[in-house]
Amino acid sequence: KNEVEQSPQNLTAQEGEFITINCSYSVGISALHWLQQHPGGGIVSLFMLSSGKKKHGRLIATINIQEKHSSLHITASHPRDSAVYICAVTLLPSYSGGGADGLTFGKGTHLIIQP
Amino acid sequence: NAGVTQTPKFQVLKTGQSMTLQCAQDMNHEYMSWYRQDPGMGLRLIHYSVGAGITDQGEVPNGYNVSRSTTEDFPLRLLSAAPSQTSVYFCASSSTGTRNGYTFGSGTRLTVV
Numbered sequence: 604k605n606e607v608e609q610s611p612q613n614l615t616a617q618e619g620e621f622i623t624i625n626c627s628y629s630v631g632i633s634a635l636h637w638l639q640q641h642p643g644g645g646i647v648s649l650f651m652l653s654s655g656k657k658k659h660g661r662l663i664a665t666i667n668i669q670e671k672h673s674s675l676h677i678t679a680s681h682p683r684d685s686a687v688y689i690c691a692v693t694l695l696p697s698y699s700g701g702g703a704d705g706l707t708f709g710k711g712t713h714l715i716i717q718p
Numbered sequence: 719n720a721g722v723t724q725t726p727k728f729q730v731l732k733t734g735q736s737m738t739l740q741c742a743q744d745m746n747h748e749y750m751s752w753y754r755q756d757p758g759m760g761l762r763l764i765h766y767s768v769g770a771g772i773t774d775q776g777e778v779p780n781g782y783n784v785s786r787s788t789t790e791d792f793p794l795r796l797l798s799a800a801p802s803q804t805s806v807y808f809c810a811s812s813s814t815g816t817r818n819g820y821t822f823g824s825g826t827r828l829t830v831v
Contacts, residue, residue, distance in 0.1 A: 636819065638822075644824075645808075645823065645825055646808060646810075646822040646825075648819040648820050648822070650819075651819040651820075689760070691761070705751055705766050705777070706751075706753070706763065706820070707763075707777075708753075708760045708762070709760060710758070710759070711760060
């Protein structure tokens with residue numbers, strides 16, 4: 604059972620395009636995280652959300668708790684944005700079965716921005 | 719630079735060998751955790767710790783041991799390596815678990831032959 608689903612799995616776009624990556628989850632959460640992983644690289648935390656919207660530079664993350672859905676947007680995309688974007692959630696203790704403070708991850712969205 | 723330091727970056731083991739993956743953070747974070755990343759599976763939680771002296775199992779704990787004798791260090795031990803443990807391992811820390819973002823180490827790529 605996948606508690607965190609991301610779409611699309613793969614996305615190729617042209618430089619300058621507006622990018623949207625979606626994340627849906629099926630159980631109660633206390634927080635949702637967006638992470639970035641460059642090829643062969645480490646993982647960087649972009650946002651942590653429990654409600655509403657956050658913005659950092661060209662990146663915007665939103666969450667709708669009632670619909671159990673989050674989106675990550677990239678404005679004016681650039682080739683350096685090419686990476687895997689991972690959605691992760693912190694489950695509420697009633698759903699985590701003991702791993703209350705750990706993250707549950709989606710499988711990631713592989714984004715390529717072509718010049 | 720402040721952050722999470724993982725060593726080694728790469729390791730090849732023979733089946734049955736043991737080793738310890740090191741993880742250290744200098745941010746005084748209470749929460750630390752280990753994940754493995756496998757193609758098509760995404761990242762999965764192995765073990766976590768909410769403070770010195772406290773550890774607990776995650777989603778895939780079998781074959782791994784952890785300890786947390788200090789706030790800074792959270793080593794992951796493979797007692798008898800198996801090919802199924804070939805993976806990329808990430809350590810992460812957070813100041814209060816769910817309330818703040820996570821800081822990840824750069825990863826350890828482990829191959830068991």
